[in-house]
Amino acid sequence: MKLITKFVLLYLVVTIIVLGIGGFVSYHIIKGELDNELKWRFLDRVERVTYLLEQGKNFESPVQDNDDTNLKIVALPNRVEPNVEIRDTLVWHDRLQQMEHNLKLVAHRNVDGTSYRITTYGALVESDDITEAVIQILLWILGLQVIGAVGVGFIVSNRLFKPFRKTLERIKNFRLQDKNPITAEETSVAEFDDLNKFVEQMTSKAITDYKNLKEFAENASHELQTPLSIIKGKLELLTETDLSPEQYQLVEDSQRSVKKLSRLSESLALLTKIENHEFTGTEEVNLSELIKDSIQSFDEFITLNGLTVEADVEDDVFVHMHPVLADILWTNLFQNAIKHNVEEGNIDISLNSQRLRISNTGNPLSSTPEELFRRFKKDNVNSKSIGLGLAIIKRIADQYHYTISYTCEDGWHTVTINLQN
CATH class of the missing domain: 1.10.287 (Helix Hairpins)
Known part of the structure; x- marks a missing residue:
């Protein structure tokens, strides 16, 4: 994942968290403001009802006022001190068929020696409507933030990070063999x-x-x-x-x-x-011809050691390698199969467009096959080998991204190189 993509995703995650907190706070601020507005309306209504009671107005209970706010006036048998109590309550909403949060005000007033309890409740805006409004606002903000983040990310990726990408590309193309250091270029970013x-x-x-x-x-x-x-x-x-x-x-x-x-x-x-990649050029090397010619060149040495060589070499198998490294790769493989064979032993060679495999008879291994690819690692310390043959083979295979394996089963030692990188 690119750096700018991670930055945009992190930015959006933080934005969603902030908007979620902001939405929660906004909901309660809006609801608080609406409740305050409704509270002042209720208090104004209580004062108006008190005035009408003082003027001798007789209310039937409950009373429905003209602004669709429920009003209930009850005369109390005992005298109470004037007070006002405001709290939340749940009221059944016929249209929505559910309980809705309402603000309820209960006030006590004394008029001509009689105490009255004046109750009114209602809501300027339903809670669901506030929630929907806040969600819509947040979704619009989030959408704009996404567009802004993608736009800023595109600009940053194409302009601000351009020097960084250029430096990264120069590092990728840097080669020690060219002996040219990467010169520093001035940018607008420290x-x-x-x-x-x-x-x-x-x-x-x-x-x-x-x-x-x-x-x-x-x-x-x-x-x-x-x-x-x-x-x-x-x-x-x-x-x-x-x-x-x-x-x-x-x-x-x-x-x-x-x-x-x-x-x-x-x-x-x-x-x-x-290892220093001094063999840099690549050509189409006919590996089939190379192997056939090599077998003929080693014919006397093979006869001298009493070895039998069987070769199943597909014609015109080409590999893209430096010709010197191709020759070194095969020569080391073949010499290794000859040196570490047994008397009257066998060598089996197989080549096709997919892989190169060479097997030879030999003594059982006392160490794991993977260790033999290390420098100076020999299975027999008394061997005349210097312990670098397989290390050279492994290094050449790695340079061309060929996978190489070594197995030893039933007295046969097999080295396989997958030519499909």
């Missing part, structure tokens, strides 16, 4: 100016940190390769000399460690480039 300045500072810092980290990773990877190559060459020369079996074994172990360190350096550099 808060938006502060936001733009903050965004400029943060993007500038992010670009600087990115450059430093990228340079460090590239330099470290490059600088490591030189001494590693020297060590590798020296070890190869050393193997050509007269060495005892123990010395030769030590040299072989050193060579394996150097190769592993070299692969580790290259894999980390590759993973850093992927």
Whole structure:
């Protein structure tokens, strides 16, 4: 839900609450004013009736006056002190066929030694009419408030929030690889100016940190390769000399460690480039041809390991990826299936427009499949793997919003990538 929509809804909720309270107060104020007006009319009537009694006028009880206000005059056997009492009462209304609230006035007057009780009641406006009038007024006000709120919201959304939306759009399009910070633009709103300045500072810092980290990773990877190559060459020369079996074994172990360190350096550099989105271009890559060519390229290695490969590859399956990342994705999947297989094992490859699945026989897992997608996570700590293959595969899949899963059942390890993002 957009901010302006929440603001309008909150405004309308507050308006309804305020109008409800206002309606309640308005009803009682209007009713009070009407009752006061009616009270003064009743008092005037009492004074007029008292005057007529003093003039010798004889009233029959009850008396209906000409303004449709009920009047009742009763002579009392005992003398009472003059007083006036006003209260609410319920009176049956013939037209509405229900009890209605009326104002009732009871006054005692002494005329020529006789006490009289003068009673009158009535209502200027019926309570239901007051309620209906107040509700109609509130509905009109609410309707105008809704129109006003929507109108103000539209104006605010299109004009006042325009700089904010512009900044948000620039943030969405910001890419570290472009190495261009988001420059602050002045607006007529102080808060938006502060936001733009903050965004400029943060993007500038992010670009600087990115450059430093990228340079460090590239330099470290490059600088490591030189001494590693020297060590590798020296070890190869050393193997050509007269060495005892123990010395030769030590040299072989050193060579394996150097190769592993070299692969580790290259894999980390590759993973850093992927995470920094340095492979940005996309093309239509024929994944079917890529897999078929790869199987042929690894044919000798597959034969050497005594593996059987079965492939059900649908023709002309295209994916929108950077060609280098597509090659790395498949190569890591295929090499992983070969490395972690068993003797005389099997590899099953399936590809269609919906998914890519590769299965290989292997030893049971001692950890959960999900953990193997983490960096340096290996199921067997004694394995020659550096533990980055599946991490690289997972990172590439995430970059293109492909879902990836790893299952292990009945001696088969299966990696499935859903190509429909």
